[in-house]
Amino acid sequence: xxxxxxxxxxxxxxxxxxxxxxxxxxxxxxxxxxxxxxxxxxxxxxxxxxxxxxxxxxxxxxxxxxxxxxxxxxxxxxxxxxxxxxxx
Amino acid sequence: xxxxxxxxxxxxxxxxxxxxxxxxxxxxxxxxxxxxxxxxxxxxxxxxxxxxxxxxxxxxxxxxxxxxxxxxxxxxxxxxxxxxxxxxxxxxxxxxxxxxxxxxxxxxxxxxxxxxxxxxxxxxxxxxxxxxxxxxxxxxxxxxxxxxxxxxxxxxxxxxxxxxxxxxxxxxxxxxxxxxxxxxxxxxxxxxxxxxxxxxxxxxxxxxxxxxxxxxxxxxxxxxxxxxxxxxxxxxxxxxxxxxxxxxxxxxxxxxxxxxxxxxxxxxxxxxxxxxxxxxxxxxxxxxxxxxxxxxxxxxxxxxxxxxxxxxxxxxxxxxxxxxxxxxxxxxxxxxxxxxxxxxxxxxxxxxxxxxxxxxxxxxxxxxxxxxxxxxxxxxxxxxxxxxxxxxxxxxxxxxxxxxxxxxxxxxx
Ligand SMILES: Cc1cc2nc3c(=O)[nH]c(=O)nc-3n(C[C@H](O)[C@H](O)[C@H](O)COP(=O)(O)OP(=O)(O)OC[C@H]3O[C@@H](n4cnc5c(N)ncnc54)[C@H](O)[C@@H]3O)c2cc1C
Numbered sequence: 001x002x003x004x005x006x007x008x009x010x011x012x013x014x015x016x017x018x019x020x021x022x023x024x025x026x027x028x029x030x031x032x033x034x035x036x037x038x039x040x041x042x043x044x045x046x047x048x049x050x051x052x053x054x055x056x057x058x059x060x061x062x063x064x065x066x067x068x069x070x071x072x073x074x075x076x077x078x079x080x081x082x083x084x085x086x087x088x
Numbered sequence: 089x090x091x092x093x094x095x096x097x098x099x100x101x102x103x104x105x106x107x108x109x110x111x112x113x114x115x116x117x118x119x120x121x122x123x124x125x126x127x128x129x130x131x132x133x134x135x136x137x138x139x140x141x142x143x144x145x146x147x148x149x150x151x152x153x154x155x156x157x158x159x160x161x162x163x164x165x166x167x168x169x170x171x172x173x174x175x176x177x178x179x180x181x182x183x184x185x186x187x188x189x190x191x192x193x194x195x196x197x198x199x200x201x202x203x204x205x206x207x208x209x210x211x212x213x214x215x216x217x218x219x220x221x222x223x224x225x226x227x228x229x230x231x232x233x234x235x236x237x238x239x240x241x242x243x244x245x246x247x248x249x250x251x252x253x254x255x256x257x258x259x260x261x262x263x264x265x266x267x268x269x270x271x272x273x274x275x276x277x278x279x280x281x282x283x284x285x286x287x288x289x290x291x292x293x294x295x296x297x298x299x300x301x302x303x304x305x306x307x308x309x310x311x312x313x314x315x316x317x318x319x320x321x322x323x324x325x326x327x328x329x330x331x332x333x334x335x336x337x338x339x340x341x342x343x344x345x346x347x348x349x350x351x352x353x354x355x356x357x358x359x360x361x362x363x364x365x366x367x368x369x370x371x372x373x374x375x376x377x378x379x380x381x382x383x384x385x386x387x388x389x390x391x392x393x394x395x396x397x398x399x400x401x402x403x404x405x406x407x408x409x410x411x412x413x414x415x416x417x418x419x420x421x422x423x424x425x426x427x428x429x430x431x432x433x434x435x436x437x438x439x440x441x442x443x444x445x446x447x448x449x450x451x452x453x454x455x456x457x458x459x460x461x462x463x464x465x466x467x468x469x470x471x472x473x474x475x476x477x478x479x480x481x482x483x484x485x486x487x488x489x490x491x492x493x494x495x496x497x498x499x500x501x
Binding site for chain 1: 387388392394
């Protein structure tokens, strides 16, 4: 079984999690940015920062996962800073 | 064709022949370079060379011929979509399959036995009613049927599913069928090669030279070539290839998994699917039950398989046909699909003048192999996007003119 680490509950079975999609970082809301935000989601051949949810505890967090190897590199709660793009 | 076959069978001294010529050296220039030797690229090469007289064509394939999603799909061919532009496009796709073996002189084993999609909820019945009406309006055969008709069409289906999601009715699509995927690709390749199209296997596109809004050269692991026109038909890697050409596409990669059981005596003579259970079953001509469903629940560009997805396919299959419970799985696999936000393909022009897109085929592009090849060849040969392709342009996203086929495609392909 594949294991994912919930920042709150520790390592859990992947079936307890729901994938919510990529973390977007476009700040300004122009028409072009809206189209990009809605339809042109990131699809890197490498690491993607994305939202996940641990369903039993309803914990929403961020994961960094390699889209070629399916390796989960890091999981963490959303930092307090508003600007999500600044997360290292 | 039958007479030819008989003559060949009775002839003494058979001479072996190759359907596909060996990979030649790359030339310096081609009128058209096609990226991707899957069904779509090969069909485009066939139509360019056989119908438009464009023969100085190279198909570049990084692996072996048609080893991408063309080799991995579950071969559903149908036209019961929701939006009129899609229905019209796939209707032409189905009609090309009806004539394909004759046209190519190559048996693609098209078996038009009809597709039944089951509804286990009132909401599904309502959406099927809409699809049937839209289909009839555009001119395909699609009809809403009740539970009794479901039982007549498919006596083996478990109608009450343990009282959980009993079958209320379904969408019967008499035009639906299957074809032999490898034969489709090989048939197009053979007839294209006869007219001079070069098929370059193990030739990977690694980058482009771009100047003044045009592709000037295509760089590969076997050398650099100049191209008049370039068509990209790279299956799961479509997003990546477009990125090399500096074109962002609204595409995300998701794995799609399928599996087949050991062969059984023929008992299932239609294509059976359930949108609520995200599972479909079809019996191949060898007797194997092919089982497919929806994509993995998260983005990934890998052909790894996963136990949860296989379990979900097995659960759906066993709900529909509990008597399959001790049948063995023989093979299982996955392909990388290129999914768009509206579950419709992207075909036609790109921001570059001589670069054409045949992308975003996701989980549903096998059925469009002929029609996409034919219409993309027409586009390249005439320099004009035909009306039937216009709604599928890349610009539809910035105009918010999406063709939402998610409900008609996500689990049925
Ligand atoms: C499990 C599964 C089930 C499916 N079931 C159905 C179904 O029932 N019905 C249906 O209609 N569709 C189905 N599909 C979808 C269908 O298989 C695809 O949409 C269709 O095969 C796409 O054809 P193609 O020729 O565009 O792509 P492909 O057959 O994938 O061909 C693209 C080719 O491009 C090559 N390529 C990639 N990058 C490069 C590069 N850099 N240089 C050179 N070559 C490159 C690849 O090696 C590949 O051979 C299914 C897909 C999967 C994975």
